[in-house]
Amino acid sequence: MAATEVDVDGRRVRLSSLERVLYPEAGFTKAHALDYYARIAPVLLPYLHGRPMTLKRYPEGVNGPHFYDKHCTGAPPWVDVAPVWSERQGADIKFCKLEDTASVLWSVNRGNLEMHPLLSVAPDHETPTTLVFDLDPGVPAGPLDAARIALVLRDMLAGVGLESWVKASGGVGVQVYVPLNTSVSFAETKAFARRVAELLAARLPDRVVARADKALRRGKVLVDWGQNDRHKSTVAAYSLRAKRAWPTVSAPLEWDELAEAVASGDEDALLLSPAAALERVAARGDVFAPVLTLQQRLP
Numbered sequence: 001m002a003a004t005e006v007d008v009d010g011r012r013v014r015l016s017s018l019e020r021v022l023y024p025e026a027g028f029t030k031a032h033a034l035d036y037y038a039r040i041a042p043v044l045l046p047y048l049h050g051r052p053m054t055l056k057r058y059p060e061g062v063n064g065p066h067f068y069d070k071h072c073t074g075a076p077p078w079v080d081v082a083p084v085w086s087e088r089q090g091a092d093i094k095f096c097k098l099e100d101t102a103s104v105l106w107s108v109n110r111g112n113l114e115m116h117p118l119l120s121v122a123p124d125h126e127t128p129t130t131l132v133f134d135l136d137p138g139v140p141a142g143p144l145d146a147a148r149i150a151l152v153l154r155d156m157l158a159g160v161g162l163e164s165w166v167k168a169s170g171g172v173g174v175q176v177y178v179p180l181n182t183s184v185s186f187a188e189t190k191a192f193a194r195r196v197a198e199l200l201a202a203r204l205p206d207r208v209v210a211r212a213d214k215a216l217r218r219g220k221v222l223v224d225w226g227q228n229d230r231h232k233s234t235v236a237a238y239s240l241r242a243k244r245a246w247p248t249v250s251a252p253l254e255w256d257e258l259a260e261a262v263a264s265g266d267e268d269a270l271l272l273s274p275a276a277a278l279e280r281v282a283a284r285g286d287v288f289a290p291v292l293t294l295q296q297r298l299p
Contacts, residue, residue, distance in 0.1 A: 003015065004018075009100060013105050013109070015030075015109050018030050022058065022062060023061065023062055023244075023247045025244075026245070026246040028246065030108070032247075034105055036247075036278070037101075037105060037240075038105060039278055040277065040278060040281070043285075044115065044236065044237070044238040045099070046286075046289075047117065047238070048098045048115060049099060049121075051082075051118050051120070052093075052117070052120075053096045053098050053107075053117050053233070054070050054116040055068070055107055055112040056068055056112060056113060056114040057069050057110060057111040058111050059111040060111075062242040062244070066242065070095055071093065071095075072094050072095055076106065079098070081095065082122040084122075084125050085125075095118075097122065114235055114240060114241060115239035115240075116236070116239075117233055117234070118233050119132065119233075127183065127184060128189050128228060130177050130179055130181075131177070131178035131228060132175060132193075132227050133153060133175065133176040133196070133197070133224065134234070135153070135174045135176065135221050135222070136169075136221065136222045137173060137220070137221045138217030138218050138219060138220055138221070139219070140218075140219055141219050141220060144270070145207070146173045147174050147258050147270060148207075148262055149204070150174045151258065153196070154176065156200070157178060157196070161299060162296055162299070163178070163290075163294065164176050164177060164178045165252065165287075165288055166252070166253055166254075168271065170235070170239070170240070170241030170271070170272075171244075174258070175234070175250070177291050179290060179294040180296050180298070181292075181293060181295045181296070186230045188298060190229060192298050193225035194210070196225070206220070207221060208220060209223070212226065235250045237250060237251075237288045238250065246273075247273060247274050248271050251277050252287050252288035253269075253270075253287070257269065258270075
């Protein structure tokens with residue numbers, strides 16, 4: 001499998017093993033993944049800009065071993081680096097920043113199928129720009145159960161004056177984002193998210209759990225508040241996911257679409273393919289864009 005170099009906005013990017021099948025059930029190759037990311041880059045990049053990135057690497061595809069890579073090693077000189085102090089290590093972790101299409105494609109060529117930015121923008125690593133709830137169903141609950149809880153969560157947040165946006169996780173869950181873009185700490189966002197999750201669990205004890213213990217999650221939806229942490233990353237809007245043997249996308253949805261999927265029992269509406277994600281962006285633009293700019297304060 002010979003390597004080749006391509007010009008991406010004036011940068012030379014070395015690509016290799018383009019025929020490697022990453023998603024066996026779909027015959028989706030590295031070349032397909034690179035093509036998707038090149039096409040989706042205009043709407044993806046704003047969600048990566050300035051953010052330290054955890055690379056979730058699948059060198060042999062979704063059926064092979066994978067690992068989280070927080071250390072930006074082996075990168076060309078035009079890939080930016082964001083040092084973030086780690087109390088545990090007593091040193092900076094030098095994360096990659098994927099600021100342009102060339103940097104994204106370089107990372108994909110290294111097996112980075114999923115884009116996982118931190119919730120802060122360098123160099124201010126103490127200020128999250130967004131509050132995130134990851135709604136993760138435990139079997140036999142599924143994506144539509146997570147979607148139902150997301151609608152309840154939306155209304156709870158609206159009740160305290162907070163607007164929220166939703167995206168399919170690309171796996172079995174749903175993620176709700178509350179843009180802040182104001183002065184706030186991770187301690188504040190995490191405490192608020194925990195209170196909301198615990199209140200939901202208290203009100204809907206047969207449907208919701210606020211603790212990650214797998215023994216408690218069977219048939220319920222975990223409202224995971226723990227992602228609101230300085231060193232944790234959340235999959236970006238428009239990122240591919242490696243949760244299945246075929247490619248899905250963590251795709252932003254509109255609330256009425258989510259409600260319609262629940263009403264019709266259409267689970268497939270929450271599992272968008274790369275082609276479907278590109279078609280949605282072409283038709284609707286970026287419905288998630290307010291998350292980047294809307295300013296809100298926690299009550």
